[in-house]
Amino acid sequence: MVSLSIANVIELSYSSLSYASLLFLLASGLSLIFGVMRIVNLAHAAFFLFGGYIGLEAYNIFYGTASIMPRLIQLATWTALYFAWRGLSRAAGEGRAALGLLSAYIITEIVTSMIWDYRFIELFFPVIKLQKIDQVNFLALSGAIAVAVIVVGLGGMLIERFFLRHFGHDTLAQVLVTIGFAFILQDGSLYTWGGDNFMFEAPWPFNQSIMIADMSFPQYRLFMILVAVLVGLALLFGIERTRLGAIMRATVDDPEMARGIGINTNIVSMSIFAIGALLAAIGGVVGGAFFGVYPGLDFEILPYAFAVVIIGGLGSLTGAVVGSLVVGFMENFGTALFPELSYFALFAPMAIILAVKPTxxxxxG
Amino acid sequence: MLGTAIERRRIMIVLGVFAALALITPFLDLFLQSLVTEILVFGILAMSLDILLGYTGLASLGHAAYFGVASYASAIIMTKKSWVVTYAMFTWTDSAGLGLFYLFFIGVLVAIAFSAFFGYLAIRAKDVYFLMITLSLAMVVWGLAYRWSAVTEGDNGIIVPGRPSLFGFSLEEGLPFFYFTLAIFLLCLGVLYLITQSPFGRTLVGIREREERMEMLGYNIWLHKYLAFIIAGTFSGVAGVLWTLYNLFISPPDVELITSAEALFMVALGGPATLVGPVIGAAIIRSLQQFVSIYVERWPLILGSIYIITIMLSRLYGVDGILGIANKFRRSFAAENNPKD
Structure with missing residues (x-):
């Protein structure tokens, strides 16, 4: 057991607070998705990781170290595929259309690889080489967050619409499908961006540290806290004060009645899932300068997100705030005091809380 | 009931398959022998989870924990020379040819202890909460394996030098160990089968179907669930000890969420509440992993797609796993032959 000085305690509290902010960004989405849709989203941390990578790529594109061309080509290919599918399935039926497109793809893949050394699949799923960026500014960070939010939000929408919607409240199916997506997103990002550990550089003025009486306070952590507070306030305002929030709350309380008065609950579910996913993506971009971005990060932080929502209670915004703070402080102080048992120090109080109040x-609940 | 004759025929089929397996395996190459042994080990894990998921209706996402603690416990008592008492006990029993019994005794005891404690915390919760609590309790085990390096060697894992002998009969070769594993597997299958056929097992199914009614009939729901949890943990522990003996190596990835999810998927793929189904699921997943990862580097991508496609198909067509398909065919066949039923 290590003894801590007052200065240590203050520094640790500061880093705990910033860590809690990041956890809040991750866990609030998880909690929101559960609260409204009763879905335990095991792919949530994969959204976080994916958001981090997308942000990193956006960063690279802004600074010209990666080309945007592969992405534009990808967009064009998928659009072409969509229209080809629509035309063909109308003309020849869905089964024949799928068979035709698949065989066309396989033939093209074989021909192109024979003529010149090109893997046709990269039109659909490009491989991107990323670089470490040194010069950064605040605008680029905001841009990266925006891009990650849009991409991951849309992705979450598609996943909800085409997969999760079919399962209703079948927990087992939800868990297995979301973990399937977690595998795919994890391995997909390994395929696309490679296995290196990338670190975001914090933009000026957040790359500095304030020194007070021999204690250093990195300003980037302040930025993380700021983002979390902003997101938390926006969520609170959105849920409690806006029409969309009212529709959402109505859908949670009584889905049948909500449908009865003309609310399209399908769209509500889709938007909620998208919002949850994009919150994780914000966390991914913001956390990129903190954790770094690397394959396997998702399964490392997933248990923390679950600890947060289990302690705070699923589906409650206040719970997510309190849970993040508890886990943030536990983790940082636990690691400082008993490094070997820090995981235990984190999850043991959780077990006690559960034994007293399972929800x-x-x-x- | 027409159950008994069909049931007897099913038992004969299953026994026949395993007898055939015992006869064929000596003629397979070493790779396949090892694969079959691995399938049996994971088959026990999947069967034990089936008691919980299939029969009791509790989806546990932390089943690798009990597998892991037993696996670690047996690896630690075989290798940790600084723990004088356990190591002396091991060398002493090993010299008498009883080392395996000692390993299984301690390993399974540890698994029972963990499942008794974790089950006590988890059983109160329902549905999703149960799932999340078992998940996070399993993460505690993973965290201990990963960070408590004084005992578990952390990320490096524990390398076990060799297998203890059984009454002086060496299990170092692949084939004797396969037969040993098969014997343990059949023992587990038999015991679990008897449990599911017993009044206790029937009560579990009743709880899965109508919890309120069973409660009204005077059954102690909590106790039944708790016992099911411990039974599942116990057999998961047996699989864990076998895994250490099979692999001669244990490291944190064996305990993590992915292993728990894989066990869950094996049950869902093969068919819940069938005991044999999860073994089929284990066989499919493990063989695919071994064969596919030779040719393709993107195994997780394929595994993820298999998860999604299987679940989508099974939910869209309303069947429970592979045995569920077989049952559906048989039922429609029987309906055609005997329209009165």
Missing amino acids: GLFGK
Whole structure:
């Protein structure tokens, strides 16, 4: 057991607070998705990782170290594929259209690889070489966040629409399908961006540290706290004060009645899943300068996200805030005090809370 | 009931398959022998989870924990020379040819202890909460394996020098170890089968179908679930000890979420509440992994797609796994032959 000085405690509290902010960005989406749709999204941390990579790529594109061409080609290919599918399936039926497109793809793949050394699949799924960026500014970071939010949000929407919607409240199916997506996103990002550990550089003025009485406070952590507070306030305002929030709450409380008064609950579910996913993506971009971005990060942080929502209670915003703070402080102080048992120090209090109140501190369940 | 005759025929088929396996395996090459042994080990894991998921209706996402603690416990008592008592006990029993019994005794005991404690915390919760609690408790085990390097060697894992002998009969070669594994597997299958056929097992199914009604009939729901949890943990521990003996190496990835999810998927793929189905699921997943990862580097991508496609198909067509398909065919066949039923 290590003894801590006052200065250590203050520094640790600061880093715990920033860590808690990041956890909040991750866990609030998880909690939101569960609260509205009763889906345990095991792919949530994969959204976080994916967001980080997308942000990194956007960064590279802004600074000209990666080309945007592969992405434009990808977009064009998928659009072409979509229209080809639509035309063909109308003309020849879905089964024949699928067979035709698949055989066309296989033939093209074989021919192109015979004529010149090109893998046709890269039109659909490009491989991107990323570089480490040194010069950064605040605008690029905001841009990266925006791109990641859009891409991951749309992706989440598609996943909900085409897969999760079919399962209703079948927990087992949801878990297995979302973990399937976690595998695909993880391995897909390994394929696309490679296995190197990338670090975001924090933009000026957040790459500095404030020194007070021999204690250093990195300003980037302040930025993380700021983002989390902003997102938290936006969520609170969105849920409690806007029409969309009212529709959402109505859907949670009584889906049948909501449908009865003309609310399209399908669209609500889709938007909620997208919002949850994009919150994770924001966390991924912001956390990129903190954790770095590397394959396997997702399964490393997933248990923390679950610890947060289990302690705070699923589906409660207050719960997510409190849970993030508890886990953030536990993790940082636990690691400082008993490094070998820090995981235990984190999950043991959680077990106690569960034994007393299985739905978490603020859970409604 | 027409159950008994069909049931007897099913038992004969299963026994026949395993007898055939025992006869064929000596003629397979070493790679396939090892694969079959691995399938049997994971088959026990999947069967044990089936008690919980299939029969009791509790989806546990932390089943690798009990597998892992037993696996670690047996690896630690075989290698940790600084733990004088356990190591002395091991060398002493090993010299008498009873080392395996000692390993299984300690390993399974540890698994029972963990499942008794974790089950106590988890059983109160329902559905999703149960799933998340088992998940996070399993993460505690993973965290201990990963960070408590004084005991578990952390990321490096524990390398076990060799297998203890059984009454002086060496299991170092692949084939004797296969027969040993097969014997343990059949023992587990038999015991689990008897449990599921017993009044206790029937009560579990009743709880899965109608919990309120069973409660009204005076059954102690909590106790039944708790016992099912411990039974599942126990047999998962047996699989864990076998895994250490098979692999001669244990490291944190064997305990993590992916292993738990894989066990869950094996049950879902083969057919829940069938005992044999999960073994089929284990066989499919493990063989695919061994064969596909030779040719393709993107195994997780394929595994993820298999998860999604299987679940989508099974939910869209309303069948429970591979045995579910067989049952559906048989039922429609029987309906055609005897329209009165």
